[in-house]
Amino acid sequence: MNRVLIIEDEGAIAELERDYLTLSGYEVVVESDGVAGKERALSEEFDMILLDLMLPGEDGFSILEAIRQNRQVPVMLISAKKDDIDKIRGLGLGADDYLTKPFSPSELVARVRAHIDRYKRLTSMVPEDIPANRAKPGEISIRQLLIKKPLHEVYVDGKKVSLSVKEYELLLKLASRPGEPLTKEELFESLWDKNNIGDIKTVAVHIKRLREKIEKDPSSPEYIETVWGQGYRIKV
């Protein structure tokens, strides 16, 4: 059974989320305090985390940061203020989705289902067509960058890098067509649902985060190259 962690201090909202998700067949765990929620997120396996931003103990922004350093699980931020969405985007914290209160519970369930399905598909990907570079089946290797598709893992210089689902999808998309520039529009359309709140700027924010994680010097990238007027490509 898929497990969802809800970190939410407003009892009525936590209850609403829990009831709808339980009815939809998910196993749900609720934490109402930021510190306890973070500990739980980092010590147990979940398939999705719903994270409120304003929490006692520790706020959602810093909890998300901690989760992202260690885990690839999809995270949906739940915010009381529309203004927060701009802040979330600006920070490029690596959330997979956002919802503002009040939200429709069926919308919440639909999004949770879509994220979990996508996460499962990624983590169980089967080897398919591999570009050159002497990679083993199911792997893409570009110089010191190695993507193990069946395991959903990325290594740079032999060291494992922890990426969010979106960062991983973005890297995989680019690395599947090495040397070929992909436009922001193309990347946005293939990786983000149209219903998402995000816009095209999301692509640049994710590219930036990805570079910070895989490039020795993000300001002079070896792997993800900006092709002016065209988009991004993986240098081969």
Ligand code: CA
């Ligand atoms: Ca709250």
